[in-house]
Amino acid sequence: xxxxxxxxxxxxxxxxxxxxxxxxxxxxxxxxxxxxxxxxxxxxxxxxxxxxxxxxxxxxxxxxxxxxxxxxxxxxxxxxxxxxxxxxxxxxxxxxxxxxxxxxxxxxxxxxxxxxxx
Amino acid sequence: xxxxxxxxxxxxxxxxxxxxxxxxxxxxxxxxxxxxxxxxxxxxxxxxxxxxxxxxxxxxxxxxxxxxxxxxxxxxxxxxxxxxxxxxxxxxxxxxxxxxxxxxxxxxxxxxxxxxxxxxxxxxxxxxxxxxxxxxxxxxx
Amino acid sequence: xxxxxxxxxxxxxxxxxxxxxxxxxxxxxxxxxxxxxxxxxxxxxxxxxxxxxxxxxxxxxxxxxxxxxxxxxxxxxxxxxxxxxxxxxxxxxxxxxxxxxxxxxxxxxxxxxxxxxxxxxxxxxxxxxxxxxxxxxxxxxxxxxxxxxxxxxxxxxxxxxxxxxxxxxxxxxxxxxxxxxxxxxxxxxxxxxxxxxxxxxxxxxxxxxxxxxxxxxxxxxxxxxxxxxxxxxxxxxxxxxxxxxxxxxxxxxxxxxxxxxxxxxxxxxxxxxxxxxxxxxxxxxxxxxxxxxxxxxxxxxxxxxxxxxxxxxxxxxxxxxxxxxxxxxxxxxxxxxxxxxxxxxxxxxxxxxxxxxxxxxxxxxxxxxxxxxxxxxxxxxxxxxxxxxxxxxxxxxxxxxxxxxxxxxxxxxxxxxxxxxxxxxxxxxxxxxxxxxxxxxxxxxxxxxxxxxxxxxxxxxxxxxxxxxxxxxxxxxxxxxxxxxxxxxxxxxxxxxxxxxxxxxxxxxxxxxxxxxxxxxxxxxxxxxxxxxxxxxxxxxxxxxxxxxxxxxxxxxxxxxxxxxxxxxxxxxxxxxxxxxxxxxxxxxxxxxxxxxxxxxxxxxxxxxxxxxxxxxxxxxxxxxxxxxxxxxxxxxxxxxxxxxxxxxxxxxxxxxxxxxxxxxxxxxxx
Numbered sequence: 001x002x003x004x005x006x007x008x009x010x011x012x013x014x015x016x017x018x019x020x021x022x023x024x025x026x027x028x029x030x031x032x033x034x035x036x037x038x039x040x041x042x043x044x045x046x047x048x049x050x051x052x053x054x055x056x057x058x059x060x061x062x063x064x065x066x067x068x069x070x071x072x073x074x075x076x077x078x079x080x081x082x083x084x085x086x087x088x089x090x091x092x093x094x095x096x097x098x099x100x101x102x103x104x105x106x107x108x109x110x111x112x113x114x115x116x117x118x
Numbered sequence: 119x120x121x122x123x124x125x126x127x128x129x130x131x132x133x134x135x136x137x138x139x140x141x142x143x144x145x146x147x148x149x150x151x152x153x154x155x156x157x158x159x160x161x162x163x164x165x166x167x168x169x170x171x172x173x174x175x176x177x178x179x180x181x182x183x184x185x186x187x188x189x190x191x192x193x194x195x196x197x198x199x200x201x202x203x204x205x206x207x208x209x210x211x212x213x214x215x216x217x218x219x220x221x222x223x224x225x226x227x228x229x230x231x232x233x234x235x236x237x238x239x240x241x242x243x244x245x246x247x248x249x250x251x252x253x254x255x256x257x258x259x
Numbered sequence: 260x261x262x263x264x265x266x267x268x269x270x271x272x273x274x275x276x277x278x279x280x281x282x283x284x285x286x287x288x289x290x291x292x293x294x295x296x297x298x299x300x301x302x303x304x305x306x307x308x309x310x311x312x313x314x315x316x317x318x319x320x321x322x323x324x325x326x327x328x329x330x331x332x333x334x335x336x337x338x339x340x341x342x343x344x345x346x347x348x349x350x351x352x353x354x355x356x357x358x359x360x361x362x363x364x365x366x367x368x369x370x371x372x373x374x375x376x377x378x379x380x381x382x383x384x385x386x387x388x389x390x391x392x393x394x395x396x397x398x399x400x401x402x403x404x405x406x407x408x409x410x411x412x413x414x415x416x417x418x419x420x421x422x423x424x425x426x427x428x429x430x431x432x433x434x435x436x437x438x439x440x441x442x443x444x445x446x447x448x449x450x451x452x453x454x455x456x457x458x459x460x461x462x463x464x465x466x467x468x469x470x471x472x473x474x475x476x477x478x479x480x481x482x483x484x485x486x487x488x489x490x491x492x493x494x495x496x497x498x499x500x501x502x503x504x505x506x507x508x509x510x511x512x513x514x515x516x517x518x519x520x521x522x523x524x525x526x527x528x529x530x531x532x533x534x535x536x537x538x539x540x541x542x543x544x545x546x547x548x549x550x551x552x553x554x555x556x557x558x559x560x561x562x563x564x565x566x567x568x569x570x571x572x573x574x575x576x577x578x579x580x581x582x583x584x585x586x587x588x589x590x591x592x593x594x595x596x597x598x599x600x601x602x603x604x605x606x607x608x609x610x611x612x613x614x615x616x617x618x619x620x621x622x623x624x625x626x627x628x629x630x631x632x633x634x635x636x637x638x639x640x641x642x643x644x645x646x647x648x649x650x651x652x653x654x655x656x657x658x659x660x661x662x663x664x665x666x667x668x669x670x671x672x673x674x675x676x677x678x679x680x681x682x683x684x685x686x687x688x689x690x691x692x693x694x695x696x697x698x699x700x701x702x703x704x705x706x707x708x709x710x711x712x713x714x715x716x717x718x719x720x721x722x723x724x725x726x727x728x729x730x731x732x733x734x735x736x737x738x739x740x741x742x743x744x745x746x747x748x749x750x751x752x753x754x755x756x757x758x759x760x761x762x763x764x765x766x767x768x769x770x771x772x773x774x775x776x777x778x779x780x781x782x783x784x785x786x787x788x789x790x791x792x793x794x795x796x797x798x799x800x801x802x803x804x805x806x807x808x809x810x811x812x813x814x815x816x817x818x819x820x821x822x823x824x825x826x827x828x829x830x831x832x833x834x835x836x837x838x839x840x841x842x843x844x845x846x847x848x849x850x851x852x853x854x855x856x857x858x859x860x861x862x863x864x865x866x867x868x869x870x871x872x873x874x875x876x877x878x879x880x881x882x883x884x885x886x887x888x889x890x891x892x893x894x895x896x897x898x899x900x901x902x903x904x905x906x907x908x909x910x911x912x913x914x915x916x917x918x919x920x921x922x923x924x925x926x927x928x929x930x
Contacts, residue, residue: 085435085466092441098493101434112493147586152915153807154894155852156901164894164907166597166915171892171907203897255897 002117003027005046007037007063008079009055013102017050020106021113034058038066041074048116049076051096053087061091068095075116079104122215125244127237128194128207130177131186134242135207136216136235141247143195143202145210149174158255162206167195174204175251196247203251212238263366265318270366273318276310277363282627283307284356289624292349301338308334311359322376323362329383330355336387351382408455408475412503415477420451422503423482425474425489433494437466443495444474446488451478475503543606551603558596565589594913601890601909608643611689611698614653615640618660622685625664632671632682633664639689639814644696648790652698655763655774659700659786660685662760667704667784677781679703691812691891691905692922701785707778709735736776740764799908801884801916802867804847805854808916809880810889810908815921817868822879824863836866836877843868845877846928852903871922878924891918902926 004026006017011032018028029044031037035058037051049067053060060078067074078091078099088099100112125136126145151163151174162176174193178185186208193204216235230249235242263270287304290297308331315323333352336342358379365372404412412422427443429436440463447453456463457473478485482500489498569589572582615637626633644652668674668683675681688699712735713727721741740760764774767788778784799810800819820826820838827834827845836845845866849856866877889908894901903923907915 080435082434085437086464088435088438089441089464089466092438092445098442099435099438115493150914152907152917153854154898154901154904154917155854156903157898161898164898164915164917166909166913171895171915173895173897198897201895201897203895251897254899 001025001027002048003029003044003046004113004117005029005031005037005040005044005049007031007034007049007055007060008052009033010052013052013079017109020109024110024113026113026117034060034063034066037063038070041067042070047075048113049074050079050100050113051076051091052079053081053084053091061087061094064091064094064096077112077116122217123244124213125216126194126213127211127216127242128177128192128205129209129211130181130207131183133181133183134211134237134240135177136237136242136244137194137196137205137247138244139213141196143197146193146195146204148190149193149204149206151206161255165193165204167202167204170202172202172204173255174206175255176206178206178208180205180250194247196251198248198251205247205250214238216242216244263319269318273314274363274367276314277323277359280307280311281356281359281363284359285624286628288349288352288356289620291344291352296337296340296344298338301334305331305334305338320362320366322372322374323359325380326355326358326362326376326383329380329387330359332387333383342386348386351379351386355379355383404475405455411452411454412475412477415452415454420477420479422454423476423478423485424501424503425476425485426499426501427472427474427489427492427495428497428499429468429470429472430494430496431470436470436494437463437468439492439494440468440472442492443472443489446492447474447476447478447485450480450485450488451476453477548603548607555596555600555603558599565592597909597913604645605890607646609646609649610640611642611644611649611652612640614649614656615687615689618656618687621657622660622664625661626668629664630670631664631668633668634682634684636684636686637688638686642689642691642696644790648696651766652788652790655766655788656687656698656700658760658763659788660687663700663702663704663784663786667702667706669705673705677705690814692920696790698788698790699785700788701783703783706780706782706784707736707739707776708780712736712738732778736778739776740774798886799889799918800867800886801910802848802865802880803882803884804880805849805852805856807854808884808910808914809848810887810916810918811867811869811878811921812905812918813886815869815871817870817875819868819883820866822864822866826866827879838868838875838877841875843875843877844928845879847879849881851878851924851928869921871925874925876921876925876928889916889918 004021006014006021006028007030008014008017009032014030014032018030021028029040029046031040033055037049038058040046041049051060051063055063058066064076064078067076072095074095076091076096078088078096079102080088080099081102088096091099097116098112100109124139126139126142127134127136129135146165146167149165151165153163154161154173157163160175160179162174162179165172165174172193172195177183189208191206191208192210193206194210195202195204214237216237230246232244232246235244265273283303284307287300287307290300291304294300308327312324312327312331315327330352333342333348337344337348342348358374358376361374362372416422425447427440429439433439440458444453444456444460444463453460453474453476455475458467462468463472474489476485480488485500486498489495569582569586572585618637619635622633622635663685668685669677669679671681674683684703686699686701688697688701690697709732716722716727716738717724721738727735740763760774767774767790773789775787775789776784777787798813800813800816801808801810803809818838820836822836827836829835830842834845835842837843847856847864848854864879864881865883866879867883868875868877870876891906892908893906894904903920905918905920907917910916
């Protein structure tokens with residue numbers, strides 16, 4: 001059973017992702033900011049990370065960097081709002097593999113996750 | 119020629135001939151011949167030798183031997199002036215050392231006969247393929 | 260024409276001037292195309308465009324003024340060495356020239372030119388404005404590139420990497436195209452080096468990305484791999500890969516290890532005005548083919564040994580079954596390597612059209628500069644020849660054509676005086692005959708002057724007067740081919756760089772061919788080039804007759820018909836058939852060739868109507884087996900030339916079929 005780490009400072013967003021993904025049979029763990037995300041990644045060793053960009057304490061891009069430092073093979077998908085192209089670009093440079101745009105259509109999200117997890 | 123020479127010995131009808139091996143490239147079994155209309159009588163046809171067109175001379179006809187029913191025959195592929203020409207024979211009997219015995223002029227006859235020898239209990243005519251084939255197919259009557 | 264502010268008289272003069280300048284442009288462009296950069300040529304081209312720009316503006320022809328203005332800008336860059344006359348560039352210039360001609364023609368007829376200048380102007384503008392295309396000779400690219408990018412591509416190529424232009428098309432609904440573009444960049448960069456891109460990496464990072472991104476990649480990866488990498492990026496609609504254009508010289512010296520993909524739809528960059536890329540072709544270096552040939556040659560030696568072994572072993576009684584199996588394997592190997600050989604030979608086949616393509620323009624060019632009017636016809640342009648033969652005949656053909664135009668065909672006035680139509684006729688025919696390919700260059704000009712030849716020979720001390728008097732006309736004509744015979748006139752610029760007929764003969768004989776000439780004073784001259792045909796292929800119709808398969812060269816076939824009983828009638832002791840109102844002599848092929856007849860000559864079967872020398876003959880066969888491309892194989896020196904046969908070909912099942920020569924078959928029959 002594949003494990004997905006959902007990182008977002010909005011509890012609502014995390015809940016929606018959780019519902020969607022666990023409905024597809026994935027195990028979901030959560031973090032509410034970048035720093036937590038790095039820690040949770042170490043603990044849980046998820047197969048995929050859904051990372052929000054704008055978060056307090058540590059933003060998504062920095063988190064990507066930190067996680068990649070520890071695990072170069074980490075698969076991270078950014079969850080971005082419209083108009084954050086430059087930041088997504090940054091994230092991809094830092095090592096993110098793909099992105100979805102919020103508000104995301106459920107099928108889109110699932111399809112993207114499936115692409116990486118099978 | 120009284121030294122021994124390695125030859126390919128073939129049989130056509132009841133007669134046997136020996137060709138010096140250095141003149142022979144290879145032997146092909148059960149050739150698939152294509153008849154060439156308007157070609158000289160002794161030319162049996164042409165065959166595909168690995169993509170090359172190989173003209174094949176029927177040794178029976180060339181030697182004016184009586185025709186026989188078609189059986190499995192072989193083609194001796196020989197070097198001829200930088201090209202290759204095939205000789206259709208009934209059988210390739212052996213490859214061996216042959217020493218031509220001294221012969222009388224009358225026995226020799228044709229220009230392509232180099233001598234006569236004994237091999238495997240038979241009398242064998244040692245022949246020079248290039249002369250046997252002639253300058254070109256039409257030169258043979 | 261109302262839109263022009265000029266009187267009729269002024270327009271007339273304008274048209275004359277434009278015509279002159281267009282001629283200059285055409286000549287100049289042809290030179291540029293053939294010989295590359297030449298400051299004088301470029302200067303003259305610029306002047307011509309400049310002149311037309313000025314006058315067309317003066318008479319108010321806005322379209323022409325705009326076109327020539329754009330043209331002038333490009334020519335300016337060329338003459339200043341800031342732009343290299345790459346084939347892509349020159350072809351745009353030619354197109355501009357054609358458009359100008361159209362405009363002039365329409366004006367001359369009082370019509371308004373109704374074309375759309377937009378796309379052409381855009382292209383010209385792009386060429387005039389894009390920075391730094393290499394002005395260096397050697398490697399250059401068809402693509403407008405920044406200096407550093409082109410530099411890097413050249414370096415990379417010298418190191419053995421392959422420069423590819425990878426066009427990545429993004430889905431229109433992609434919300435963050437810049438991210439996708441960047442991902443594509445990363446994917447490609449992992450396979451080699453991205454020397455540059457459009458938009459550039461900076462621009463990508465500044466999010467200045469639209470629907471398409473072009474990457475210039477240096478890599479050793481096969482195209483399929485590159486395609487897969489780029490296509491793996493989400494929201495990528497399509498990927499197109501092209502090898503970047505090179506100068507023809509460099510293409511020939513190309514490193515053999517081209518990571519080409521046989522299945523990939525790789526488009527070829529055009530060379531020297533060549534045809535636009537065909538998706539089903541891959542360019543192969545001649546050296547690669549030669550190496551393949553050598554390898555096959557080694558295979559052939561091995562299979563000979565194998566065959567011999569197999570036969571010799573066959574004399575042993577033990578292990579008979581295994582021996583037979585070995586024999587079968589050996590035979591199969593022989594067949595397969597034979598086909599391999601054939602395919603490689605075929606790969607070297609090139610259509611003669613390649614050489615003939617530029618001739619019409621050349622003829623038009625030359626005839627105009629010589630003040631002659633000529634109708635030029637080409638026949639048999641789909642004849643195929645071995646590459647090495649093609650390479651040699653190009654120059655000789657051009658020389659013979661120039662000869663015909665220069666010395667053969669007379670000016671319209673001379674022709675009319677001689678009772679001929681003012682337009683001369685020049686025909687180039689390429690066809691197969693018996694063992695060879697024949698190229699005829701025939702003109703209906705003044706023919707060879709025997710007396711003049713004698714005189715020249717005397718002047719040059721080539722022969723004594725007595726000998727000359729003895730010689731027949733045919734022998735005299737052969738003198739033309741003697742080195743030292745070329746008159747000063749032949750070495751004029753028009754006739755080429757001093758390529759005399761002696762060189763023509765040498766070149767042709769060098770590949771095992773021969774040159775002949777036939778002439779009738781006052782009526783014309785024909786040059787014949789006979790070329791070795793051993794490696795040539797033709798399309799043929801396979802038929803069955805007398806229990807054998809034969810091949811009719813398709814080029815000589817008019818049509819095929821089913822022969823119904825009673826269709827063949829007797830006329831004057833000959834058998835004939837009525838076809839489309841014509842009465843055609845008919846023969847049964849198996850009778851002609853003295854083969855056992857399948858049917859008892861009631862005339863059923865199929866009739867193949869073949870033409871040779873302008874006459875049609877019908878040959879009745881038992882069955883039509885279909886069309887095929889065949890490799891013509893010589894019958895060899897032992898059999899020599901057998902009239903009626905061009906050679907033989909290997910069929911799919913390994914057996915041989917004889918190829919018929921209609922002319923040779925027919926001659927004895929109709930005499």
